[in-house]
Amino acid sequence: MLPPTADADQEDPTTQITWPNSRRRESDSSNVLHDEPQIPYEQDTTMTRKPKVLKKRLSTWDLITLSISMLGAQIVWTVELGYGTPFLLSLGISEQLTALVWLAGPISGLIAQPVIGAVSDSSTSKYRRRYWVILATVVLVVSTLVLAYCEALAAFFVDLFQVGAGDWDEKRTTRVANTAICLAIVAFYLLDFALNGLQASLRNLLLDVTPASQLNAGNAWHGRMTHAGNIIGFGFGFLPLAKLPFFRLLGGTQFRKFCILCIIILVITVWTTCALHEEQEREKKSSSQGKFREIWTNTKVAVLNLPKPIRRVCYVQFFAFMGWFPFLFYSTTYVGQVMALELGREPDPDLATRTGEFAMLLYSIVAVIAGTVLPHLANRDRRLMAHKDDVDEDAELTRIKNTVRQWKAEAARNGKPLRLPMMPFLLRNIWTGALLWFSVLTLSTFFVKTATVFIALVGVCWAVAMWAPFAIIMELLKELSENNQLSNDDRRPLHSRTHSTPGLRSVRSSERQPLLRRRSLEEFGNDANDESSPRTPVAGGTILGVHNLAIVMPQFVVAVVTSIIFRIADGNTVVEGGDESDAYFGKNGVAWVLRFGGVCTLVGAVIARMVPPTPTEKAMRRRLGDMRDLKEEMEYYVLQFLPALHQLQGSSRHLPAVYADAEEVDEDSGSRLGNRKPPLAFGRDRRKPDYKNFDEKHAQSQARVDYSTMRAPNPMFAEHLNHLFPELQFPLELARRILTHASHPAAIYGHNAGLSFMGRRVISAYLYLLLSSSPHLKPSDDLEAIVAQTLNTYVLGEHIGSKWGLGRVMRWTPTLKADKSKDASPTLLKGVGLYKVQGDAVAAVIGGIFEQFGASTAHRTFHTRVLPHILASKFHAGLPEAFHEDTIHHSLF
Missing domain, CATH: 1.20.1250.20 (MFS general substrate transporter like domains)
Incomplete structure (x- = not known):
């Protein structure tokens, strides 16, 4: 054992792990670890990037007007579906040729939608989508009119070129029929291409205009309009349109009248969408490529690198x-x-x-x-959706916490339970x-x-x-x-969103940066990114x-x-x-x-x-999980902590003030440590703390009413933690906070809720880092589910808290007496909350190490003292077996 030397480089004996890309650096203080790897944490994006500007939320009327053009397009589509084959057969086209005409659908789908999508993507104009909507509508109107007046137009062109002597001439009749067939086939292909282009442009417009949180509702309205167009189109097809005064003037068959009616509806619906909605103009970017080459390149990249x-x-x-x-x-x-x-x-x-x-x-x-x-x-x-003030994750969590408190207070006033x-x-x-x-x-x-x-x-x-x-x-x-x-x-x-850790004090800025960027959609398909x-x-x-x-x-x-x-x-x-x-x-x-x-x-x-x-669903699930955790913590606090305070104060009218004071003390307790760090005592001869009769003393202290004696930190807490981590020296105040649960009456002088929250964020970030870099991670794996399963509070409490002996020393208010809890079964211990309280204490230990000794020490502690004990097996939950091999390279058992 070597004595601590401030100026010498020391090897951190917590892990004995060889870390990649590490380098030694001189420290300006003797109370920090000297051999610290330069873990490439990302810089705090909340300080360097602009807050994400949320798009204006669309009203129901906006969604209707944005989607109503799909109704017009679908009504035109019913012209082809309902009358296409009978009309072609009436012109004298054979069934074999009719089958070739119907190939217009898949061919136009293969060509029109990808091409129009690529061309409009390359445009920076605020009309880049609506331009194609209007152009496709014009082509639809022309092609539908050609179908409606197909025979009349054929007769006009034949007479224009003076084919045949007159109506009685068989040569003219044959030429008119052939010309009508050619016009109908061309019109059908134009109709299919224009319909595919119109529908593609309308969906692109929906993607550009609608906020991410309303894309589900927007597509639902698109679907409703499509189905409504089917019903209206087939319904008009059965109506005797020839009996209506206006349509009687058009002449011709039912098919012609139906085509004119569809054109009117299409123009009205498209005009409504284009007049009431517009895209945002994009920033123009210079490109050395030509226009068509750029479109081809973007299309190729989109296809080959499809997420x-x-x-x-x-x-x-x-x-x-x-x-x-x-x-x-x-x-x-x-x-x-x-x-x-x-x-x-x-x-x-x-x-x-x-x-x-x-x-x-x-x-x-x-x-x-x-x-x-x-x-x-x-x-x-909407209570689970993003808020305009959520500029980063800390702001979001603060808002959620305040919101849940408001809901809890309102439910209490109404005498009802809190429903999330x-x-x-x-x-x-x-x-x-x-x-x-x-x-x-x-x-x-x-x-x-x-x-x-x-x-x-x-x-x-x-x-x-x-x-x-x-x-x-x-x-x-x-x-x-x-x-x-x-x-x-x-x-x-x-x-996507980056994790950030609330810093209780400003120490080394590099250790207070976000610990992780989550695996994004693009990272599923691309392993490397060019940051430059x-x-x-x-x-x-x-x-x-x-x-x-x-x-x-x-x-x-x-x-x-x-x-x-x-x-x-x-x-x-x-x-x-x-x-x-x-x-x-x-x-x-x-x-x-x-x-x-x-x-x-x-x-x-x-x-x-x-x-x-979807990203929105993942974000909602995360926010709901935060709400449930806050609700559980608040309910436990009310059931356990407030009755003790009521006994302390002797009157329920003082409880709100005491509750507020407790929160104030907790918020301020982090600053009591200041920036002081005790020197590390490597090699100090430590003795195992004497736990003899500790349960009895703890029970006696619970029975006493004078809780003011608990204001001074008990050295027992620091001795226990220092025995667990001989290379670290925990301050008395920090140790007391780590091992005091919010349910204990002495929590008014500081408890571990804040450190537990920070510690859970820290170990979650480290586990995300491990999983994201693992070669065993499959694209189908849900990182959030894996992390939630591995870092379950009860798992931490049962397999780490018990191994660390936290239940013997920490202060909390159990629902089961100490003499009964000694011989209780694991199921009973889980039911009375011991494992949960121990799990919170484990997270508080990591949070305390992170807050006091820095991110590198917390990182090593996680890999050496936490991760090896939460590997899943057939007996208990934890880190899935597929990732056990990754922990071997990071952990020292």
Whole structure:
């Protein structure tokens, strides 16, 4: 043993660990550790970065006007869905050519949405989204008018070029028919491309305008408007529009009148959205690349570096729409096949078609109802949302603490228990449930023969499909965009909120910086970051286009698979009593196609469990956890501490003043130590504290009424801690605070709540650092859940507090007498709160070490004295086994 020398470099005997990148430095005081590694803590972002400016919260009316254009777009889409094939056949197009026309949908989805997203992402104008909304609307209006007046326009162009002698000329008639077919095909392709561009631009506009906390509600309104557009469009299609005075003047068929009505609705809804909402103009950045080269580069980067959470959403969408496309294409045909099975013969084609359309109408109605009701399950309680004053995590925790106190006081005045907000259903759970429900419904076709009810119930799944995945991916994109902006401002890697530790005194500034930056979305996909260069802006529109590719691509796969299934299931056989021309009787291929889709959505449901909660949901869960901890602490304080104070004061009217005084003393107690640090006494001959009859003395002190004698620190506390950590010397006042719980009457002179809070933050940060650097960390791992499981208060109290013997020396007010607690079972000890109190004391010890001896000493103590004792096993919770190997390199048992 060497005596302490202020000027010599000393090796810290707490761990004997070789730390990377450590260097020795001279200390200006003899009361600090001399060999301290330079752990690369991040600088306090609350001092260097601008506070995040929250976007203006949108009202319900704002969300409606922002989403109403989806209603107009969907009504136009019903023109193609409801009248497309009959109209093309009426022009004389063959069924084979009609199938080629319907390829416009997937082709436009593959091209239009990614291209428009990439081009609008590269723009810095405040009209970058609305420009494409208006342009797509103009193309939609033109293409729909061409469809409505297709034959008239064909006759005009034929007459313009003087083809044929007149109306009676067969050559002219043939040329008019061919020209009408060409115009219709071109118009249908333009319609599909414009619709995809309009829907993509509207979703991009929603992403730009809506705050992150309201993206869930915004996408829910998008879904509602989509379902409402289906009902309105199909409803207008059944109305006799020719009998209305205005539409009678237009002439032509029902199809023409319906097209004109859709155009009017589309223009009104798009004008409403564009006039009432605008994007923020982005800062222009100089680029050495050309415009198209920049767009191509951004698109390539967005696709290749797609963050893993978003990539998982795309995987789920791929398998989900492997199930959706068979349903959307063949649901009405399935109704006809079920009718044929029930009748035992070929049903009337018109009756089968009307029955299928009625089933789809019920499906749309159920989708509207579900799209209105289900989003309420994921409603975000505003009490759990971020506040404009939450410039950093300390400010947020202070606000939460004050809020919970107000709620507690209000509940006490009303004579009711304190009820905290409830966590809503996670979006991924709702999405998973909808996928499972779809699988159940489609696989039930083996024994369920009520096709109309089956199709109607699928509307619930469709409502979720039009809302939940878009809300998830937009919230992930919003976090990427906001973190990227902060990263560019500060030239830092992308990160989210940083942990900060409340400093009770200003010692070395490098030890008071935040201990951790949390693993961000980008870090899941990129292991290294260049801190010296600004980041490429997050291509939200491009990524939404990539997401649309995951929706469109299954259509090509389904086309191949369904053809194989139809060939195997139906073939060319004719059942007894049937005919080769039967479209429904004797056919069962559609049922097998639907079952194939159900299996695919089952795979999607499994992958959906790997989609992480959205950033908003994680933040809400964290705030709710803080609220629950504060509530538990306050309730325990009221049940244990105030009765003792009541006995001390002799009158309940003094309790509020005493409670306030206790808080004041606790807040001031941290400054009593000042900046003094006792010299470390390495090699001092220490004896184990004498615990003989300590329980009896403790019980006798509890029985005495004069608690003023407890104002002076008891040397027993410092002796106990100094025995646990021979290389450290705890001041008497600090030791008393560490080992005095808030439930003890002597807590009015200082207790360990503040140190426990700080210590828990410190060890959480160190564990986050360990996990984030671990090669065993999987992208699907939830860091917050792992940390919460490992650093559970009861785990700390049972496995570390008991090993440290804190229960023998610490002061608290148990609900069980000391003579009974000695032989009590672990379950009973947990029930009376011993493990919880010991766990708080363990955190207070780390907090005291951090506050008194610095971050490096606290870091070593965590790895050598805490972490080895909280490794999970089959007998108790703790750090999962996958990370045990990482602790070997940091811990000395």
